[in-house]
Amino acid sequence: MDGTAPTPSRVPPATPGAAALDASALLKSDAGELPFLNSSNSLSDSTPIRIQTTCPATLPPNARWREVRTEQQTIGFVLQRSKRRSIGFLITDDGLRVTAPNWVTLSQIDEAVVEKARWILNKLRDWHARQSRLALAQTLWQQDGEMPYLGKRIRIALGSGRSAAFMTGDMNDPQDGDTLHLPLPANADDARVRDAAQAWLQGRAGAWFGVRLSHFLELSGLRIKRWRLSGAATRWGSCTSDGNIMLNWRLIHFSPSIIDYVIVHELAHLREMNHSQDFWAEVGNILPGFEDAKNLLKHHDPGSLPAF
C-alpha cells in the first residue's frame, strides 16, 4: 500500500459472474483500495467527459475554424488547406487540426471528422490530461508560486510576519488567485516553503475529509471504526472489511466532487468488498451522478500533483 512505486492498474470491470472471485481476491490482498489510475485507462471508458474544443486566439495562415456535430459531441477544429493528397488529422497545442486538399469539399471533411470522432476525442482527452498534469506539477515553492487546492489554483505568499498560516478568501470555497500566506520570511528557501504548504494542506485535508465523511455516514447509515489520512504514493484511499478507512491527503488538491467520490467509493466497500455491479450501484445510491468525478480522477496520476 505504501512505499512501492505507483503501479497504474485498472479497476476490474463489473462482470456479474466475476464478482465472487473478485471479492475473495481483494479480501486476501488489498481490500477495497482505490488505486491511482493513469490517463491511458480512460480510453475504454463508457461515460467519457466532454472535451471543450474552442477556437484558438490566432489561426495559422490560410486556416479557418469549423465545428461539426458528431454522435458523441460537437468537435471544433482548425481547418487548413494544403497540397497533400488526403485528409490529415493532427493534435496540436491548439487542439485538432485538419488538413485537406483543395479539391475535397467541406461536407466531405465534416464526414471524415464524424467518422474519426472516437479516435479524435480519445486523442484530445489524452492531450487535455497531459496539459493539466503539466500545469499541476509545476508548482514553485516560493513567493507567488501556485498550487492546486480544492480544484482551484491558489497563490503562495511569504513574509506576512504572522505566526500562523492564513488564507485570503474562503478556505472552504476557494477561488483561483486566492492567496495562502505562510508564516515564513520572504526569503525562505524552497524546502521550508514546501513543508509549510504541505502542513497547511494536510490540516485542511483532515478538516475537509472529516466533515464530508460524517455527511456521507449520516446519509448512508454506514458506520466505520476509524479513519486516517495517508500519504501513500500509490493509493487515493482504502477500506478494510472491519471498517478502517484511509484517505490520501493529496486529494485536497482536487475539486470537492472528486473528494466526495473517493470517500463514497471507500464507504461503499463496507457493503461490497469488490468492484461488482452491486458495488457501483451502492456508490450511485450514496452519490448519484458520481461518474463525472470518477472519470476526472482517472486523468490524474501521482505525476499530476506537486512534488513534496
Ligand SMILES: [Zn+2]
Ligand atoms: Zn475500490
